[in-house]
Amino acid sequence: MVKAFKALFTLLSVATGTLFLYSAYTKLYPVQSFEYTLADQAHLSHKAASIAARFFVGLEAGLGSLIMLHFFGRRKWVLKAAFLLVTIFSIYLIWLWITAGNNVNCGCFGDAIWMSPAASLAKNAGLLAVLGLLIRFHNGFTYRWVNLSAVSFLIAAIASIYIFFPVFHRYKLDFTALYADSTLAPSTDLSKGKHIIAFLSPSCMHCRKAGLKIRNMQLRDPSIPIYIVIGGTKSDLKDFWKDSQAEDVPHTRLDQDPFMKYTHGLFPTILWVNNGEVEADTGYPELSETVIEKWRRGN
16 A cells, blocks of 8 residues: 555656646747746736746746656755745736636646636646645655755756746847848838848748748738848749748848848848847747737737
8 A cells, every 4th residue: 555655646746747847848939928928917028027937937847857856855845846836826827817817828838728717727726736745745865965956956947948048138120231222122111010020041941941831820810010031132032932932921132241140140030020129039930820919919
């Protein structure tokens, strides 16, 4: 019987840690979506939302890994910290339910799983019950340096998120090169309002995939404010249009030298521009109607 209970609690610990890790993963890819959720629902500034998003992702990932590996620390502070974190999330969910209603995605699993505040509260109630049982009945590793190892791992987990997914610093975009040639200048004033500007190289296969994704998004929602800038004014675009099918998407061409200054030699480069200020610089996998809609709704 004792062995059966030990096996059960071991499985519960692994399952709980895995749930924390999955929650962190869904918030991280893409992290911009979680930022916009915090900015919109918690009424945080863009900078505060960017910092908070990475902190919570790192905290969830660190605690989840430690719980899964049975590194509970002295007096099981890892499990207690996880219990406190879920409690804080639950209080936020109650506030969100009161202020925004139950027909909103709480963002607990990013955009991967749509979950209302009520459903997430039910999930959290079960999670708190499991954590309570683990705190009361389950022991992790108890070797001499387990506490130091747990603290160090958690700090490293949080720090790594800021290192590999750094907070983006906004900057004003210089539109001079884009409008220098009146025959190629965009018909839209990209310095006003919100626009997603995709810098694509015609010889880059990933750029062609980005162009195809953009084209399909605009077919589903023509109001999405995306503009394509194609590098080089002399290259033949026949193959590029064939692969990307994006010829009907608003676009212009730009000489190679200014194109390289905008992209720094990395493409595709996707700039999210708000009244002339670049708020994000992403790749094409982060593009989705859900993330763009959150961004458009924000300030």
